Amino acid sequence: MQTHEQLFERSRHNPLLSAADWPYAVNTVFNAAATLLADGTTLLLCRVEDRRGHSHLCAARSKSGVDGWEIDPQPTFAPDIDNHPEELWGVEDARITFLPDLKKYAVVYTAYSRGGPCVSLALTEDFHVFERLGSVMPPEDKDAALLPHRIGENWAMVHRPMTALGAHVWLSYSPDLRHWGSHRMILQARRGAWWDANKIGMSPPLIETPQGWLMIYHGVRETPAGCLYRLGLALFDLHAPEKCLRRSATWVFGPEAPYEREGDVGNVVFPCGYTVAPDGDTLNLYYGAADTCICLATASLKALVDWVQQHGEPSAPHLA
Numbered sequence: 001m002q003t004h005e006q007l008f009e010r011s012r013h014n015p016l017l018s019a020a021d022w023p024y025a026v027n028t029v030f031n032a033a034a035t036l037l038a039d040g041t042t043l044l045l046c047r048v049e050d051r052r053g054h055s056h057l058c059a060a061r062s063k064s065g066v067d068g069w070e071i072d073p074q075p076t077f078a079p080d081i082d083n084h085p086e087e088l089w090g091v092e093d094a095r096i097t098f099l100p101d102l103k104k105y106a107v108v109y110t111a112y113s114r115g116g117p118c119v120s121l122a123l124t125e126d127f128h129v130f131e132r133l134g135s136v137m138p139p140e141d142k143d144a145a146l147l148p149h150r151i152g153e154n155w156a157m158v159h160r161p162m163t164a165l166g167a168h169v170w171l172s173y174s175p176d177l178r179h180w181g182s183h184r185m186i187l188q189a190r191r192g193a194w195w196d197a198n199k200i201g202m203s204p205p206l207i208e209t210p211q212g213w214l215m216i217y218h219g220v221r222e223t224p225a226g227c228l229y230r231l232g233l234a235l236f237d238l239h240a241p242e243k244c245l246r247r248s249a250t251w252v253f254g255p256e257a258p259y260e261r262e263g264d265v266g267n268v269v270f271p272c273g274y275t276v277a278p279d280g281d282t283l284n285l286y287y288g289a290a291d292t293c294i295c296l297a298t299a300s301l302k303a304l305v306d307w308v309q310q311h312g313e314p315s316a317p318h319l320a
């Protein structure tokens with residue numbers, strides 16, 4: 001039997017983290033942001049959902065990035081409702097980008113309230129003290145992350161506003177991380193039968209490679225039995241990240257393992273973070289599985305870029 005090329009390999013330690021590992025009572029842990037600290041420690045900023053259904057963020061640290069996790073004894077980043085009413089129903093799905101210019105980590109997350117989900121930004125040097133910049137994109141908007149350095153004069157942020165015409169990926173620019181403009185749609189959800197019809201969003205932050213910015217994005221297939229969240233690849237111009245060079249026709253990673261198929265929301269793989277191993281090529285992709293636990297899959301960055309260059313579509317004229 002001819003099988004599809006496997007670009008990602010699941011860790012045999014999956015699931016890496018679940019509610020049973022938490023030092024306090026929680027419902028689920030999933031959709032973790034990831035980064036490497038200066039000493040090589042992997043830090044995950046996990047989405048933790050309590051039994052009210054509200055989420056906060058909690059840091060888990062590990063030397064290996066696989067096991068031996070040390071989890072903060074209480075929430076690391078909880079909603080600040082008095083100063084940020086847009087966080088009333090919780091903070092979700094963080095993405096971390098280290099900004100060498102500022103020597104700070106940017107944490108971009110979804111703030112959720114009666115107004116709908118919106119994109120908020122905080123800066124930190126140590127994941128203990130956070131400087132909140134507040135909401136940077138109004139509702140309905142999520143799936144956002146900063147690029148690690150300015151493009152020309154300006155910072156750039158990828159995000160996913162929702163409109164009556166669908167959920168597509170946009171890029172915006174800012175001189176100061178607070179005021180955002182020059183909004184451009186950079187990747188459209190397809191239509192009809194496609195695996196990524198109607199609703200897509202960036203998953204982890206963009207990955208800088210010599211061939212371009214690699215985006216791992218999720219596509220949502222609506223079926224009579226519920227939604228299927230799968231991942232595809234797209235490549236964007238290094239100097240003009242609004243320009244899509246290639247986009248995968250097929251998805252490259254989807255729910256297959258039992259822990260991805262079953263959980264609070266089955267059939268969901270949802271990465272919010274990655275690290276790159278010291279070899280400069282091995283991508284460690286951390287993903288939420290079934291909105292219930294945190295898992296890891298690895299891939300060769302070079303293989304991913306080669307694959308999207310070879311199999312990707314140069315543009316998407318059929319979307320017009």
Ligand code: BMA
Pocket residue numbers: 031092093229265268270288291
């Ligand atoms: C999306 C996000 C994710 C979640 C997924 C599946 O809209 O809210 O946080 O993992 O749905 O429930």
